[in-house]
Each structure stands twice: as structure tokens, then as C-alpha cells.
Amino acid sequence: DAGITQSPRHKVTETGTPVTLRCHQTENHRYMYWYRQDPGHGLRLIHYSYGVKDTDKGEVSDGYSVSRSKTEDFLLTLESATSSQTSVYFCAISATGTKDEQYFGPGTRLTVT
Amino acid sequence: DQQVKQNSPSLSVQEGRISILNCDYTNSMFDYFLWYKKYPAEGPTFLISISSIKDKNEDGRFTVFLNKSAKHLSLHIVPSQPGDSAVYFCAASVGGTASKLTFGTGTRLQVTL
Numbered sequence: 001d002a003g004i005t006q007s008p009r010h011k012v013t014e015t016g017t018p019v020t021l022r023c024h025q026t027e028n029h030r031y032m033y034w035y036r037q038d039p040g041h042g043l044r045l046i047h048y049s050y051g052v053k054d055t056d057k058g059e060v061s062d063g064y065s066v067s068r069s070k071t072e073d074f075l076l077t078l079e080s081a082t083s084s085q086t087s088v089y090f091c092a093i094s095a096t097g098t099k100d101e102q103y104f105g106p107g108t109r110l111t112v113t
Numbered sequence: 114d115q116q117v118k119q120n121s122p123s124l125s126v127q128e129g130r131i132s133i134l135n136c137d138y139t140n141s142m143f144d145y146f147l148w149y150k151k152y153p154a155e156g157p158t159f160l161i162s163i164s165s166i167k168d169k170n171e172d173g174r175f176t177v178f179l180n181k182s183a184k185h186l187s188l189h190i191v192p193s194q195p196g197d198s199a200v201y202f203c204a205a206s207v208g209g210t211a212s213k214l215t216f217g218t219g220t221r222l223q224v225t226l
Binding site for chain 1: 117119149155156217
């Protein structure tokens with residue numbers, strides 16, 4: 001199994017509060033991704049990173065920001081959480097971003113009340 | 114606008130029989146396709162991929178078929194085993210890369226004894 005951990009695994013927060021999810025990898029892979037999974041939508045890309053301090057937006061980036069100050073860590077921040085951001089969040093990594101598969105972390109279940 | 118569609122939310126197959134999971138796409142720029150399997154409370158795991166220059170790729174019990182003219186791909190699992198019971202996602206990307214993936218909504222496969 002690829003060495004990917006996500007923290008926290010579960011979180012309940014109130015509308016309007018900031019939330020940061022962490023993804024940590026031990027594989028030294030260059031590419032890292034944040035997805036959200038919702039019923040009827042599958043997985044949707046929020047943001048991705050192709051190197052330290054290099055990030056780009058995905059399909060559903062509004063309301064989210066990311067940071068990557070070290071190869072091993074990719075942080076996803078909800079500046080002011082809303083109920084529509086209640087979801088399961090997955091981090092993924094890949095070595096080259098070309099024809100290699102992405103390895104996914106175990107997920108974080110976030111509930112915004 | 115769902116660019117990758119899995120129209121069957123669920124499928125039930127007897128152990129030992131063939132499972133066929135289908136996926137349709139609308140974006141003609143997609144040229145790399147992947148299948149992922151997901152168990153409850155875990156992240157998706159990569160199964161098999163296919164480039165648009167091929168029409169078939171096989172890996173053990175898993176075969177993916179691509180029909181570019183119909184914008185359709187399918188995953189065949191032969192023989193099906195109870196451990197194959199999971200949600201299966203197809204995903205697609207542009208430019209021959211596996212970086213920015215667009216996922217389908219998933220098909221839940223149940224393999225019965």
C-alpha cells in the first residue's frame with residue numbers, strides 16, 4: 001500500500017468556521033490531489049499540486065484553498081465552511097502525472113452543521 | 114454536465130459468472146481511461162487502464178474494452194468472485210496523462226454466492 005495518511009479521518013464543524021485537512025505521503029511522489037466524493041457525482045477534483053508551492057485548480061475549487069510547502073504534505077483549507085461542503089474528501093498521489101495511476105488515501109469524512 | 118457516465122448504479126452477478134460494467138463519455142478529447150475499485154470506508158484503488166490507441170487491455174481476470182466511435186468502455190471481470198463486491202468507478206483524462214481525472218458516478222457490484 002502507498003504510504004498516504006489523511007487527518008483527521010472524521011470531523012464535524014459548524015458553518016462559518018475554518019477547517020484544514022491534511023494529506024501526508026511517504027512515497028516522495030511529485031503530484032498530489034484533493035477530491036471530494038458525493039452521491040450522484042462520483043469523485044471530483046478540487047485542487048492538485050505538481051510540486052512544492054506549485055498548485056492548480058480542479059473542477060470544484062470554489063471555497064477551497066491549498067498549500068504545499070513540503071513534498072510530503074498537501075493541505076486543503078475551507079476558509080469558511082458551508083453545509084454544501086459536507087462530503088468525503090480523498091487525497092491522492094502519483095509519481096509523474098503521466099501514465100501512472102493515482103494512489104488514494106483512506107478519506108476524511110467532513111460534516112458541516 | 115457529467116462528461117463520464119455510468120448509467121447502471123448497481124449490478125448483481127453470481128460467483129463464477131462474468132461481470133460487465135459499462136461507462137460512456139461525451140468529451141472526445143479524452144484519450145486515457147482508468148478503472149478504480151472502492152470498498153466502503155477506504156480510498157479507491159487502481160484496477161486497470163487503457164490508452165485510446167488500444168481497444169483492449171487485459172490484466173488477469175480484468176479486461177477493459179474501448180470503443181472510441183461509440184465513446185464507450187467496459188470492464189469485464191471473469192470469473193467474478195465475492196471479493197469483487199465493491200463500487201467501481203471509471204475515469205478519463207486528456208492528453209494521455211493520468212493527472213486531471215474526470216470520474217463517473219460509480220457502479221456498485223455485488224457478487225453473490
